[in-house]
Amino acid sequence: MEDQGVKYYQYKYPKYPIIEMSVDMFSKMDYLKVSGSKINILPCNLISSFPSLETLDLSNNVLTETGFWPSICSYTSVFPNLRHLSLSKNRFADLFFISQQTHQMKYLESLDLSFNSIVLDKPCFWPIHITSLSLSNNNLGNKVFSFLSQYLQRIDLSKTGITALTQDLLKFPMLTHLFLSSNSIKVIPTDLSPTLVSLYIDQNSITSISRESLAGLPSLRTLKAGDNPFVCSCDSYWFITTLNKSLLPDWPLDYTCSTPPSVADLPMSEYRTSRMSCEAWLQAAVALPVTMLIVLALCSAFYACDGVWYTKMLWVWIRVKRRGQKQANLLNNTTFRYHSFISYSHQDSAWVESKLVPSLEGAGLSLCIHERDFVPGQWILDNIINCVEASYKTLFVLSNHFVQSEWCNYELFFAQHRALDAQQDSLVFILLEPIPTNSLPKKFLKLRRLLMQQTYLEWPMDERKQQVFWVNLRSMLQVADHRILKDMALDSS
Known part of the structure; x- marks a missing residue:
């Protein structure tokens, strides 16, 4: 990238690379990616320069909170026009500090903190302009929802150690996209979020998806729920036969029966059971007149035989x-x-x-x-x-x-x-x-x-x-x- 004023010299580990930049010529740059370069600190002039920069990708480096916001730097603005920031695969840990510092980025909309070492310590106070946040591949647990902004529209919590969805999810009135892949969730609650358009809950511990759970998601257009240990029984009958499969981008390849053993590893699309054995009202509708006929016949025989x-x-x-x-x-x-x-x-x-x-x-x-x-x-x-x-x-x-x-x-x-x-x-x-x-x-x-x-x-x-x-x-x-x-x-x- 020498023709654009960036000189990058890659040295073998443990030496860090040296990046020389001529920032004067980047006044109109709107996208910058410096990935896999072992950067551990940002130059002071990089923070306040790039007035047109909208997307900054610093993934796969060794940055920390003090490396991204160096205390030695004095600046009047921090990426004044930045909208998308990726800090994935670094060494960030303090979510409270990060939430405080993002108030300086007045137009920041999405923040990627996946594959870090994030810990949940103090309550976080996020700016209202951040609508997308990724914390995937951090060991956070069920309490993570109480540390997030109520203004978020897109949340990625894949592989974060979540075992259950709590009532905290109700505090996100504008949430439209929720990614919960590769956790240990067993049940989709019936009051998850009525505004959800997209839900990824594949590779969890879900054995069945109830009709009531999806009835509470009237706006849902995409549901990815494959690679779960589904039980092929009456609990899954409606899911297999009635649910609109256009909602499932991974159907039928990733949907197989886990139990009972007689149908283990059978694709759910090939599982067959009768409607009579699974519909309680239909069983009652048939059983009631049959029972009445049997009782009537027994009573008649009882009376006829004195x-x-x-x-x-x-x-x-x-x-x-x-x-x-x-x-x-x-x-x-x-x-x-x-x-x-x-x-x-x-x-x-x-x-x-x-x-x-x-x-x-x-x-x-x-x-x-x-x-x-x-x-x-x-x-x-x-x-x-x-x-x-x-x-x-x-x-x-x-x-x-x-x-x-x-x-x-x-x-x-x-x-x-x-x-x-x-x-x-x-x-x-x-x-x-x-x-x-x-x-x-x-x-x-x-x-x-x-x-x-x-x-x-x-x-x-x-x-x-x-x-x-x-x-x-x-x-x-x-x-x-x-x-x-x-x-x-x-x-x-």
Whole structure:
């Protein structure tokens, strides 16, 4: 460059080069690059000269803060028209000092401090005219955002040791370009910056990019996110199938599946999964009617197979089993002559004699029946009281004939009082035919209340159901002490 007034002599390291300049002839120079020359200090006349210089590239030297702004120099202005300054690959460290000194450069717009040894010490106060700053390849960490100017429009923080994006990013209302390549960021926040036009976040630790994250970037036109350990699953389904790939300058070459192992190293553009398995609303839309059909079919089958009746009988059997031990403990010191006293209307005697008595006595139960076991010549009320008290249970065969019988009412009255005084679970009801509780006469108000409070057995017409009926009824009458009842039954016979 001798014809332009610059003499440059390169010596072998460790000697520094010597640069001779005739600055008078550079009044109209707007671009100057002195790179890889091991410069460690700027000449004083270089700082205040070059009135037209707009771009200065001093990268790949050995400059420090005191070398770029020598204290021995006295000058009235510092690069008066400079707009772009590159100090990359030097030895700058004090970001606070640099931010203070840049106030002297009235038109400086972009500053490159990449590949230095920058440390974050004191709060920085940047001039508002600097809109672009590069701090890439400096070990800065997550706190770097609090040391930057809110007027920045372009920030390069590639390879700076950032692991997470904090709320500090919200203080950059004019930010349009953000470079965060080669860090350890795992998640793109949903409120990153609505003004972003370009985002470089490749070579990080991102496993998926959510729809919500990009919804918070309405102005985004370029997204470089390749070389991340993407998980190829439903989390990435929308990214692969729906996202406009014109946003991705590195698609599809730099996008591969990292996990699961079955698709490791598979290009994301070749990954296939069904929409049904990933769209929750679609799964719900299909599952709901299918579930309703299954439930409807099960309910229909349950009803057609008399499931309600069998469930009711099962509940009776469970209650009997649960109360059996409790009642056995309560009646350890009590003996009974009969398993059950049968209370029924004379008009239902045919069913009692042909169905009920043979079935129960055939199972070894002793029954007290007024037509057979009442003491002749004794007052009928005394017979009723004695039979109720001598029986472990009182079994009522309920029918429309029963509620019309005066003597049945007496038997119910005494049996109920005995249940209140001695044995609370001594009443058993068989509903021989349907009797609406609200149709019972007033004198049977007690029966109405009992039917609403206690479980009763319904006599079924179906022979299959009758077998279940007899099993439940025998269980209800056999929860007493069988040995005592057997001895008493033998004495009676």
